[in-house]
Amino acid sequence: MGEFNANRGISRLLIIVASLAICACSTFKPGNPGPETGTHAASTGKYSLGSFGELDRSQHNTRDTATLASGAGLAGKMLILDPLVRPVSTAEALYGATLKSVGGFVERRVIENVSLRQFQYQPIPEIAAAEPMDAVAWERELDKLTGSVASSGRLRLLVDGDEYYQRLYRAIDEAGKSIDIRTYIYDNDDVGLDVANRLRSRSASVDIRIMVDGLADLFATRLDSQSMPEDTVLPSSISDYLTYESRIEFRKQSNPWFTGDHAKITLIDSQRAFLGGMNIGREYRYDWHDLMMEIEGPIVARLQFEFDKNWARSGMFGDFGMMFESIKGYPRSTTPRGIPLRLLTTSLRDSQIYRAQVAAIRRARNRIYIQNAYFSDDKILFELVRARHRGVDVRVILGAENDSGIHDLSNQSSIDLMLEHGIRVYRYPGMTHVKAAVYDGWACLGSANFDKLSLQINREINLGFSDPATVQRLVERVFLRDFQVAEELHQAPVLDARHHFAELIVDELF
Secondary structure: OOOOHHHHHHHHHHHHHHHHHHOOOOOOOOOOOOOOOOOEEOOOOOEEOOOOOOHHHHHHHHHHHHHHHHHHHHHHHHHHHHHHHOOHHHHEEEEEEEEEEEHHHHHHHHHHHHHHHHOOOOOOOOOOOOOOOHHHHHHHHHHHHHHHOOEEEEEEEEEEHHHHHHHHHHHHEEEEEEEEEOOOEOOOOOHHHOOOOHOOOOOOOOOOEEEEEHHHHHOOOOOOOOOOOOOOOOOOHHHHHHHHOOOOEEEEEEHHHHHHEEEEEEEEEEOEEEEEEEOOOHHHHOOOEEOOOOOOOOHHHHHHHHHHHHHHHHOOOOOHHHHHHHOOOOOOOOOOOOOEEEEEEEOOEEHHHHHHHHEEEEEEEEEEEEEOOOOHHHHHHHHHHHHHHHHOOOEEEEEEEOOOOOHHHHHHHHHHHHHHOOEEEEEEOOOOOOEEEEEOOOEEEEEOOOOHHHHHHHHEEEEEEEHHHHHHHHHHHHHHHHHHEEEEEOOOOOOOOOHHHHHHHHHHOO
């Protein structure tokens, strides 16, 4: 199941959350395995890790029961437990989400009715043969803009699921001490089951912690990829399957006021990290175009620190545990290894990814290449229009398919605006889930979409770097290749009331 369908499901949960909270205090006990034919022996209450029987109606009912139980537990966390053990996160979520929603609404109206109108009748200039922005000066500016300094590391690009999962499986097999997984979605499908079996087999000798977003997990496990073999039989609960008779620890992060954790990081022995756009599931392994990074070096310590803080936050001590982890800090290396790498994050209190990319668009003089599935932020669109009117070569790749119908309609409105102002738009065949951008000689890629949730609300992690060779590999392996296979659009889509309504909903909720 795709990310945006999870987000859409989250909005539906607003309607039923009160009733689920009642269930949380009574009938269901999340975490106890439910009976399931084949994968679960109902008579003994234990999972069978041998052959799987055929999925029948009773198994569907069991998955429904597991989902309701999980939803009840999550609602109980959000409404009862979070205000007690995560009071700072809860207050911050309410304040931040409300403030950004109101402020964003006003800003969008100004952009639409004032800012964009200055370009309405201006001719589109030719692409300027300008020198790119000064990378050294830009990195210094980022120090001030983000309040941080770059670390270092070695970075390998992993394009598409086959390349990434082969490296992931090898890393799991080679782990000597620990495996930590922080992902938005751990899907209950054949790929999720395959990864689970590999992790279970290692759990006797390696410490394994898995952390997922609670709301995304609730809805993601209910919808299966259409490409999954029909004879696949799955456990009613992938979290129960992972933890039953194993040493794996599994936590579902709570979602104060429906905020979430959209980051995707896997850490091996605190020495190697995988970071990017892929969750654990079939779509990312087989169906979609996507991108991950394999990273080694000093920056991994910072990524481990980010994991440990969120792991503590999702535990019984909540915000107090996270504050303790924050005070502990992490080891900082003074010896650079590899290339300079800058960790950028999104949280309710600090939208580094957003600020950095808006500033990069404003500084760009030569080229801007962006690929993303969810493209709805009005400020980003306005700054891209300004850049194109400066003579910058601005190109955007979107998917011909999208896992969200409402976001696909909203994307059409963005396409109309971009084509009107001379921005080149490409339609990648199928679904692209790549989240990457190049601004002259600086690249920014990771988990963040170009929408409100990723840029201002949810927790996200991207990496930024200016190393010329690494940026060029990204351009060649992703952008130049995708420009060739994608269809360039020359005619704006015909918009109707559906598109405008979808744009409004996406702007306000997603």
